Amino acid sequence: MNTLGNKLKVTVFGQSHGHSIGCVVDGLPAGFRPDMEQLAAFMARRAPGRSSLATQRKETDIPEILSGMVEGTLCGAPLCAVIKNSDHNSADYAALKDIPRPSHADFTARMKYGESCDLRGGGAFSGRLTAPLCLAGGIALQILEQRGIRIGAHIAQVGNILDRTPDFAAIDTAALHRLSEKALPVFDNTAILAMTQRIENAAQDGDSVGGMIRCFALGLPAGIGEPMFGGVENRLAAALFGIPAVRGVSFGDGFDAAAMRGSEHNDPFLVKDGAIVTQTNHAGGVLGGITTGMPLVVNVALKPTPSITREQNSVNLSTMENTTISIHGRHDPCIVPRAVPVVEAVTALTLLDMLLEDNTWS
Numbered sequence: 001m002n003t004l005g006n007k008l009k010v011t012v013f014g015q016s017h018g019h020s021i022g023c024v025v026d027g028l029p030a031g032f033r034p035d036m037e038q039l040a041a042f043m044a045r046r047a048p049g050r051s052s053l054a055t056q057r058k059e060t061d062i063p064e065i066l067s068g069m070v071e072g073t074l075c076g077a078p079l080c081a082v083i084k085n086s087d088h089n090s091a092d093y094a095a096l097k098d099i100p101r102p103s104h105a106d107f108t109a110r111m112k113y114g115e116s117c118d119l120r121g122g123g124a125f126s127g128r129l130t131a132p133l134c135l136a137g138g139i140a141l142q143i144l145e146q147r148g149i150r151i152g153a154h155i156a157q158v159g160n161i162l163d164r165t166p167d168f169a170a171i172d173t174a175a176l177h178r179l180s181e182k183a184l185p186v187f188d189n190t191a192i193l194a195m196t197q198r199i200e201n202a203a204q205d206g207d208s209v210g211g212m213i214r215c216f217a218l219g220l221p222a223g224i225g226e227p228m229f230g231g232v233e234n235r236l237a238a239a240l241f242g243i244p245a246v247r248g249v250s251f252g253d254g255f256d257a258a259a260m261r262g263s264e265h266n267d268p269f270l271v272k273d274g275a276i277v278t279q280t281n282h283a284g285g286v287l288g289g290i291t292t293g294m295p296l297v298v299n300v301a302l303k304p305t306p307s308i309t310r311e312q313n314s315v316n317l318s319t320m321e322n323t324t325i326s327i328h329g330r331h332d333p334c335i336v337p338r339a340v341p342v343v344e345a346v347t348a349l350t351l352l353d354m355l356l357e358d359n360t361w362s
């Protein structure tokens, strides 16, 4: 439902056009002192209204911490934080009340919750609910970083424009740091212009575009995770599919593995500086659901934004007649750039939860 995790539990609440959104995080380590400036900078990477490539809805996204901290230090009690919704325009949605937007959750929410469901701005299904996820995940990222685990992601694809795929065995923390400083985090800077144009062209056509985010976790010890249904892949996939618009999750070479030979896909072992590593990392750092100690590589495919101004067919749920819809509120022409920190946050929350569950990591 709206809660993620076992030992580190995050519950997200709120609706896009309600009073506030927020989260309750239980299980954060007492005594840790989050760097609030760093947290604000992380959340700003997701916040709307900061680039022509994103929705023009302007939200400050400054959280108010209601509990769980004393003078800037986590105290062990559940952390509760709220973020006020300040710039919403429900009039944009009044006309859509009975006409579900194709590919959004309006139809399914109405089928499940009936007429009382809140569809304004996507209600509880809105991408806005990823702001509190970034708040919780931003703290998890800092805790992991203090323990030598660094998480970062790049935009691997926007439409059919691809970034350079790095060597999964050689990716390092300096490369991840450089990515985090870019508005469009890519390895190949020449992809920035092509991706920007692809997004702008789609917007000019009253349309939208999808893409793929690839997230890395460096410094994970070997041996984290459980077999079968408790694997790192299972846990991350379940969590990442909670991000609205995620259509696919794969690891390492992912679906490309289907076309490869064993000799191409296998990662030969090697002793290097007294440690066991693999020469390549097609597996993406996980075998049998358990970490290998090599970089964890998870690929997350996102669909094009459902809300587009271009006219589409839909239905009127109250008259049961066919009709058309053209969506005019403020929407992201491409969700991918704003979803990068969200993928990092959810990856951090899941891995920290799994590490806290592991008896050997304390």
Ligand SMILES: Cc1cc2nc3c(=O)[nH]c(=O)nc-3n(C[C@H](O)[C@H](O)[C@H](O)COP(=O)(O)O)c2cc1C
Pocket: 055, 103, 104, 105, 122, 125, 126, 127, 128, 130, 243, 244, 245, 246, 303, 305, 306, 307, 330, 331, 332, 335, 338, 339, 342
């Ligand atoms: C950061 C972020 C921003 C989003 N912005 C929009 C948006 O502006 N307009 C829209 O229609 N959907 C947007 N979405 C996607 C919808 O919330 C999502 O497609 C919808 O809830 C249906 O869920 P599903 O795609 O997972 O099936 C956004 C998602 C994320 C993660």
